Each structure stands twice: as structure tokens, then as C-alpha cells.
Amino acid sequence: MKILSKSNLVPFLEGLGLEFKVNAPLYEGQDVLFGDLDSSKLATDFIGKPRLSPKEYSFPQRERLFTFKNNGGVEIEAHLNETKRVIWGIRPCDLYGLKFLDMVYLSDYVDPYYQARRSNTILLGLNCNKAEESCFCSSIGTGPFAREAFDLLFTDLGDVFLVEIGSKAGKKLIEKQANLFTNATSKDEKQAGILEEKSKKTFKTYIDLGKVEAKIAGASSSPVWAEEAAKCILCGGCNWVCPTCYCFNIEDVTSGDKTQRVRYWDSCQLGGFTQMAAMNSRATQAERLRQRIYHKFSYNPDKYGGEIGCTGCGRCIDVCPAGINIAYILRRVAN
Numbered sequence: 429m430k431i432l433s434k435s436n437l438v439p440f441l442e443g444l445g446l447e448f449k450v451n452a453p454l455y456e457g458q459d460v461l462f463g464d465l466d467s468s469k470l471a472t473d474f475i476g477k478p479r480l481s482p483k484e485y486s487f488p489q490r491e492r493l494f495t496f497k498n499n500g501g502v503e504i505e506a507h508l509n510e511t512k513r514v515i516w517g518i519r520p521c522d523l524y525g526l527k528f529l530d531m532v533y534l535s536d537y538v539d540p541y542y543q544a545r546r547s548n549t550i551l552l553g554l555n556c557n558k559a560e561e562s563c564f565c566s567s568i569g570t571g572p573f574a575r576e577a578f579d580l581l582f583t584d585l586g587d588v589f590l591v592e593i594g595s596k597a598g599k600k601l602i603e604k605q606a607n608l609f610t611n612a613t614s615k616d617e618k619q620a621g622i623l624e625e626k627s628k629k630t631f632k633t634y635i636d637l638g639k640v641e642a643k644i645a646g647a648s649s650s651p652v653w654a655e656e657a658a659k660c661i662l663c664g665g666c667n668w669v670c671p672t673c674y675c676f677n678i679e680d681v682t683s684g685d686k687t688q689r690v691r692y693w694d695s696c697q698l699g700g701f702t703q704m705a706a707m708n709s710r711a712t713q714a715e716r717l718r719q720r721i722y723h724k725f726s727y728n729p730d731k732y733g734g735e736i737g738c739t740g741c742g743r744c745i746d747v748c749p750a751g752i753n754i755a756y757i758l759r760r761v762a763n
């Protein structure tokens with residue numbers, strides 16, 4: 429464990445900038461959003477999570493995969509993004525979100541576009557000292573303090589950060605700027621433990637995950653799906669802000685003699701998501717809402733050794749214009 433004084437955070441990040449593209453949470457008006465490092469806007473003491481997760485850096489909203497040209501044979505040019513990147517300030521829920529996407533895109537089938545981005549990205553986490561109203565990571569077990577999936581993990585102790593090393597890549601970053609760090613003491617670690625316990629007491633949103641897991645298989649005909657879906661305006665916002673949603677659509681865009689294959693995020697809440705030529709296998713919004721919850725809390729854990737497809741970040745609660753609340757739905761499922 430190391431200590432970095434707060435006044436040395438910007439020099440540390442700017443030092444990283446000599447070798448890497450550095451992204452961090454920035455104050456943008458009333459919001460906190462990830463962006464390219466800008467020390468005048470750097471957000472270090474925000475409560476809860478940035479409005480959007482850092483998913484965009486490994487799985488962009490819209491990505492050009494390859495270009496092809498038919499000139500007698502087929503000429504293909506792949507567009508792999510291998511930018512060397514460090515992301516600082518990732519909340520524990522979002523670290524889990526990235527770990528989850530790694531399971532999806534780097535296990536059974538390795539997606540080369542995702543792999544190119546992720547294998548060149550170093551993750552620097554930032555523990556949460558206070559939850560927002562919608563946060564429920566403590567119920568899922570992904571926060572408010574991280575245990576895994578980081579290269580370095582920062583804890584705000586007041587004037588200084590306690591820095592935990594999670595990988596060789598993280599250790600190397602510290603070694604390169606060793607003059608900025610001092611060794612942590614057992615008192616610093618104890619203080620972090622006290623802050624974690626305090627942080628856990630700030631949560632206002634809870635679910636009983638054990639009960640959800642036990643009851644979800646029998647909840648497919650619950651009235652909650654139709655009741656909640658009746659409010660939905662099909663905007664897709666809950667999917668767009670979600671750090672674990674990974675569905676996409678593919679389109680070929682032709683210009684002149686070249687065609688680009690592009691993929692972009694899709695939303696299971698939109699009517700056309702499962703539209704086929706003859707029918708739609710999820711024709712009602714109630715079926716689509718049920719699919720979103722079952723995918724995260726039943727199908728994903730079945731496929732990925734118990735790992736839930738939800739981080740408990742609460743962003744879908746914050747963004748939904750219809751007031752549809754995943755924690756409320758899960759409590760109904762659990763009862």
C-alpha cells in the first residue's frame with residue numbers, strides 16, 4: 429500500500445499522460461462525466477458515480493469494425509483501436525461492469541475489437557465514501573469499496589489517497605513516479621476500513637439478492653412486468669446508461685466502392701429488438717422489461733458462473749423518465 433498526497437494527484441496523472449491517453453471524471457456543469465484529463469475540471473470528491481460509466485472506452489457506442497472493398501477479390505482492412513490508455517477514478521461498481529464485459533467479450537468468443545482496447549487499458553479505481561440515493565452496489569456486493577478488477581485502487585483519506593496495488597501494470601505506474609509516493613502505515617489502512625464501514629451506512633436503496641436469486645425463476649407471471657411496463661415510453665435510456673448492457677446491432681455503410689461495417693449499441697427495451705420477418709418473439713413491453721431483468725439476474729449468472737449482469741450502480745433508476753425503478757422491481761420479485 430502507498431500514499432499519494434492530493435496535491436500530487438494531478439502531477440501523477442499528467443506524468444502518465446506522457447505515455448498514455450489519460451481519462452478521468454470531470455465536472456461538466458452539474459454533472460460528472462469521464463473525459464480526457466483536464467486538471468481544471470478534475471472531479472476527485474464527487475458523491476456516487478459519474479453520470480455514465482467508462483464502458484465507452486472499451487465498447488464504444490458506435491464503432492467502425494472494418495472496411496471492405498470488392499474489386500474482383502475482397503480487400504479487408506480491420507480498424508483495431510490500440511490506444512494506450514489509463515482511466516483514473518473508476519468507481520467499484522464500474523470496475524465490476526468492466527470485469528463483466530471482459531467475461532462476455534473475452535471468454536467463449538474473443539472479440540478482437542474489444543480485446544484491442546481492453547488489453548491496452550489500465551484501470552485505476554476510486555473507492556466510494558458516500559452513496560447516492562439510487563446506488564445499491566452494497567446489495568449486489570460490488571461496492572462501495574472494490575476488492576478486485578483494478579490495477580491501482582485509490583481511497584480518499586482526506587488530505588491523501590491510500591493507493592492499493594492490484595497488478596504488475598499498476599505497480600509499474602507507481603515505480604515510474606516513485607518520488608510522488610510514500611509507504612502507507614497500518615493506521616492508514618485502518619482508516620480506510622473505518623471509511624468503508626461509514627460508507628456502507630449511507631445507502632438508501634437495498635435489495636435482498638439472495639431472495640431475488642431464489643424467487644426469480646418463479647416470477648415470470650408476476651403482475652409487476654405489465655404494471656411497470658405500462659409506464660415505459662421505449663426510450664432505451666436504461667440500456668444506454670448501463671455499464672453491463674452489451675447488446676449491439678451491425679450495419680454496413682457504403683460510400684463509393686468501400687463499405688464500412690459498423691456496430692452500435694442496441695436496446696432490448698425497443699420494440700424492434702427481436703423483430704423477425706414473420707413475428708416478434710417479445711411483442712409486448714412487459715415481455716421486454718422481464719427480459720431485461722431476467723437477462724441480468726438469471727441468464728447471465730447461469731452462463732457466467734453466478735456473476736450478476738448488474739452492478740447496482742442505479743443509473744437506470746436516475747435516467748428513466750417514467751420512474752421505472754429496478755430496485756423496486758427486484759423487491760417485488762423477491763416477495
Ligand code: SF4
Nearest residue numbers: 670738739741742744
Ligand atoms: S441494470 Fe441499472 S443498476 Fe444494474 S448495472 Fe445496469 S444501469 Fe446499473
Ligand code: SF4
Nearest residue numbers: 660661663664666748
Ligand atoms: S429508461 Fe424507462 S422509459 Fe426508457 S426504455 Fe428504460 S424503462 Fe422504458
